[in-house]
Amino acid sequence: MLIxxxxxxxxxxxxxxxxxxxxxxxxSALFLAELLGDAAQGELPGGSVVLMLALRMPExxxxxxxxxxxxxxxxxxxxxxxxxxxVVMRSGGLAFxxxxxxxxxxxxxxxxxxxxxxxxxxxxxxxxxxTLLADAARNAMVAGLQPGQFDRLNHGRTxxxxxxxxxxTDELADLFIQHMEDGRTELLAARxxxxxxPGEDLGRYLLLTDGHQVSHSSxxxxxxxxxxxxxxxxxxxxxxxEVTVESETRFRLPQLxxxxxxxxxxxxxxxxxxxxxxxxxxxLALPLSSRKPRQGRYASIITALVLYLLYSNAIHGxxxxxxxxxxxxxxxxxxxxxxxxxxxxxxxxxxxRYW
Numbered sequence: 001m002l003i004x005x006x007x008x009x010x011x012x013x014x015x016x017x018x019x020x021x022x023x024x025x026x027x028s029a030l031f032l033a034e035l036l037g038d039a040a041q042g043e044l045p046g047g048s049v050v051l052m053l054a055l056r057m058p059e060x061x062x063x064x065x066x067x068x069x070x071x072x073x074x075x076x077x078x079x080x081x082x083x084x085x086x087v088v089m090r091s092g093g094l095a096f097x098x099x100x101x102x103x104x105x106x107x108x109x110x111x112x113x114x115x116x117x118x119x120x121x122x123x124x125x126x127x128x129x130x131t132l133l134a135d136a137a138r139n140a141m142v143a144g145l146q147p148g149q150f151d152r153l154n155h156g157r158t159x160x161x162x163x164x165x166x167x168x169t170d171e172l173a174d175l176f177i178q179h180m181e182d183g184r185t186e187l188l189a190a191r192x193x194x195x196x197x198p199g200e201d202l203g204r205y206l207l208l209t210d211g212h213q214v215s216h217s218s219x220x221x222x223x224x225x226x227x228x229x230x231x232x233x234x235x236x237x238x239x240x241x242e243v244t245v246e247s248e249t250r251f252r253l254p255q256l257x258x259x260x261x262x263x264x265x266x267x268x269x270x271x272x273x274x275x276x277x278x279x280x281x282x283x284l285a286l287p288l289s290s291r292k293p294r295q296g297r298y299a300s301i302i303t304a305l306v307l308y309l310l311y312s313n314a315i316h317g318x319x320x321x322x323x324x325x326x327x328x329x330x331x332x333x334x335x336x337x338x339x340x341x342x343x344x345x346x347x348x349x350x351x352x353r354y355w
Contacts, residue, residue: 107282
């Protein structure tokens with residue numbers, strides 16, 4: 001590869017990586033707001049927010065990776081044209097193939113990276129996230145408790161107040177608990193308490209000592225009230241809700257090749273969408289970067305964004321159509337990719353004629 005071609009290759013990769021960094025920062029801010037909301041509701045430990053955000057990076061890369069490549073190549077080629085570097089290259093004898101080769105190399109490298117992320121890193125992140133959420137669900141009853149304030153847990157059915165928490169021994173002091181279940185309300189007050197797990201599959205208990213318990217019906221017509229004092233009370237904590245993750249999202253890409261169900265077939269098409277989009281949009285960047293003299297610098301970027309929005313919406317529409325039909329046969333998303341490939345071929349042919 002010529003020095004000039006390596007220069008275009010380096011500039012294209014650098015600009016694409018910069019665009020990817022910017023887009024990931026925007027998407028990460030949205031993901032972070034969602035995770036902080038889950039942490040505020042007690043569904044996720046505060047210390048796991050950063051890890052969960054990192055595990056969602058493969059998803060973010062699949063979403064904005066093709067757009068980052070398109071934007072980066074458009075910025076690189078647009079700058080070369082604006083500063084008349086492409087004119088100098090063409091007058092110096094650089095053939096169209098010589099310009100297409102580094103652009104194709106950037107698109108191929110980017111598509112290979114997206115294939116690695118969507119085919120292998122993404123299912124690994126999904127599996128790790130499911131494990132983390134399951135652990136968070138088991139520990140959510142006490143992980144987010146703060147002394148001196150009321151905390152609503154178990155989707156609002158349990159309200160807990162703790163006066164003091166010894167983080168070293170996990171001993172609780174001055175407890176007040178209100179729990180509503182099956183039409184009855186239980187109020188418990190205890191001097192001390194501690195979380196207790198008798199076994200892996202035996203659930204979790206809150207061991208209360210030296211306390212008072214009042215139980216009454218939540219209905220206004222039933223006035224039955226039960227009251228008792230206790231020296232020791234083992235309160236079984238509600239079982240955490242199971243974290244359900246679709247099995248096909250855990251599969252690596254080769255495992256989805258022979259999809260046994262419509263969901264697996266749809267997942268296979270979705271996993272391939274990002275790499276194929278990266279390759280096609282990278283090739284489209286070359287003809288889209290061409291503009292007339294005095295034409296606005298960002299006109300090509302706006303055109304590319306509109307094209308990308310149409311293409312991405314068509315992909316999501318195709319996935320919805322596949323889900324509605326729930327069939328094992330059919331072209332899937334290939335007609336959408338084929339239409340974009342045909343458009344790229346026509347624009348490249350037209351650009352070559354004017355080169």
